[in-house]
Amino acid sequence: MSAPASGRSRAAGTSEPGPSAATESVAGEEVTAVAAEAPPRGRWARMRATVQAYLGLTKTRIIEQLLVVTVPAMFLAQRGIPSVGLIVATLLGGAMAAAAAHALNCVVDADIDQKMKRTARRPLARGQVPTRNALIFGLVLSALSSVWLALTTNWLAAVLSLAAIAFYVLVYTLLLKRRTSQNIVWGGAAGCMPVVIGWAAVTGGVGWPALVMFGVIFFWTPPHFWALAMRYREDYAAAGVPMLPVIAAPAAVSVRIVVYSWVMVAWSLLLLPATSWIYLAVALAGGAYFVFKAHRLHTAVKAGEEISPMPLFHLSNLYLCVLFAAIAVDAAVGLPVLF
Template sequence: MQEVIQTNVSRHHDNVLQVVQSYYQLTKPRIILLLLITTAAGMWLAAKGEVDPLLLLVTLTGGALASGSANTINCLYDRDIDYIMERTRWRPLPSGRVKPVDALIFAIALAIASFTLLTVFANLLTALLALSGIVFYVLIYTHWLKRHSVQNIVIGGAAGAIPPLVGWAAVTGDLSWSAWLLFAIIFLWTPPHFWALAMMIRDEYKEVGVPMLPVIEGDEITAQQIWIYSLILVPSTLLLVYPLHTSGFVYAAIALILGGIFLQKAWQLLQSPSERNTARSLFKYSILYLMLLCAGMVVDSLPVTQNMVMAVSESLPLGFL
C-alpha cells in the first residue's frame, strides 16, 4: 500500500511555505483548537477568573505541541486507511508530501518541546499529564482500540479529556474534584460527538475496517447510545455548580440552555437514526456546545461577573430570594 501511495500520489513542495503548511496539517490544527479551549477553561476555573497571562501562553503552547505530536503520530499510523478514505486522502502522508520518517522525527521533536516547556515554566505534573495524553492517544486509542474494539471512542475519549487537567494542574500544581469533573464532562461528551460523525461517514469506516459503533451495531443502536450519554452528560455539567460550587448562576444558566438544545438534537436523532442530516446537525452542534460551555465557565469565573451577580442578588427583595 505504501509503495502505491509514494509512487502514484506523490507530490512535491514548490516552496518553504508549502513545506510548513504540510507539517502544520499533520498536527490537525482544528482538533487542537478545541482541546486548547478546554485547557483554558480548566485554567480559568482553577485560577478563579484571574489567570497569569504568561502561564496561560506557556500552557496553551505546551498543550498545542503535545496535541500536535499525538495527532502527527496518529496520521503516521493511519496513513494506510487515510489513503483509502476520500475525506483524508489529501493529508500530507497519504499524498506523499511528507515522508513517514520525517513525520516521526517531527512528532518526537514536538513532544520533547512540550515536555520541556511545561516542566520549566509550569510544573512537572502539568508536563506529565500532557505526555500521558500523547501516550494514551497513540498506544491505547490509535494502536490498540481504534481498529480492534467497538468501544474505541468511549475508552479512547480519555485522551481528549486530559487537556482540562493540564490547565488545572498548571495553575494549582494538583488535581481537585472539580478538575476531574471537567475530565468527566469531556469524556461523556466524546461518544455523542464522534458517533454522530461516524453515522455520517459509516460507509467509509466500513470500507477500511474500523469497527465504529454504527458499522458494527447499526444506526439505531448508535442513536440509543448517543441519547444515553447525552442524558448523563447534561446533568453532569451542573455538578460544577452543586455540590462542587466551582461555578455559579451564570454558568448554570448557560449549561442548562446549551444542554437542552443538545438533548433535543440527540432526541431527534433517536427518532430518525437513519437521517444523515440529523446526525450532521448533532455533530456540528456538539462542537459549538463544548466551546460555548467552556466559554460559560470562563465568563462565570471572572471577578466582574461575580461582582455583578452579587450586586443583583443584594438588590433583590428578601422575599424573592
C-alpha cells in the same frame, strides 16, 4: 492529545482529516477526493509546501478546540484570571503536545488514511512527508512540549501532557481504534486531558472540578463522534475501522447518543458547587437543547426517515464551546458559588 474534534461544513466525501481542491472541513479536518496535482515549482513554493505538509500532520483545527477548553479550566482553577504569561505558556505547551500526538497518529494510521476519502489528502497518505521524518517530528514535539511545560508551568502539567500523548497514540490509535467499537469511548479520554493540564498548570495539583470537566468532555465525545461516524460510515467500513455506526444498526447508535447526551448534561451539573448561576443557566439551557436534538435524531432514525447527523455534530462543537465559555465567564466575574 486529541479529541475527537471540531467541524464545520459538509460535502460529498467521507471520514477523517486532510486538505484539498474540493474540500470539506469536518472535525477540524478538510475532506476531499484525492486529485492529481503537479509538484510545486521554485524553491519558495517547495518550502511553503513542506511547511504546510508538516502543519497538516498536526491537525491544527482540532488543536484549537483543545485549547478552547484549557483556558476556562485555568480560570476556574484560579477563581479569576491567571497571569497572561501562564496562559500563553500553557497553551503553547498544550498545542505542541496535541500536535505531537496528531503527527504520531498520522504515522500509525497512514495505511487506512489512504483508503478513506476524508483522510486521503493527509500528508503521509499523499507521500508529502517521509514516514521516518513524520515520526521524528512527532517525537521531537513530544519532548519539546514536556520540557516547555516543565520549565514554564510545573512538572505535573508536563507529566500529564506526556501521558496524554502516550494514551492517544498507544492506547487509542494502536490498541483500540482498529479492534473495538468502543474505541472512541475510552480513547476519547486523551481529549479530556487539556482541562486537567490547565488546572495543574495553575494549582500544581488536580482538584475535583478538573475531574468533573474531564468527565463532561468524556461523555460528550461519543455523541459528538458517533454523529460524525454515522455520516461517514462507508468510509470507516472501507478502511476496516469498527466505529459503532459501522457495526451497529442506526437505531442502536442513535439510542446510545441519547443516553450519553443525558449523562453528559447530568454530569455537567456536578460543577455547580464551584460555579454561580451564570454557569447554571448555560448548563441547563444548552444541555436541554442538546438532549432535545439528540432525541430528534433518534426519533427520525426509528421512523426510517432520511437523516442528517451532521447538525448534531456541529451542535456538539458549539455546545462544548459555550459551556466552557460560561465556566470562564463565571470564574472571571467571581459571583458567589451556588453551594
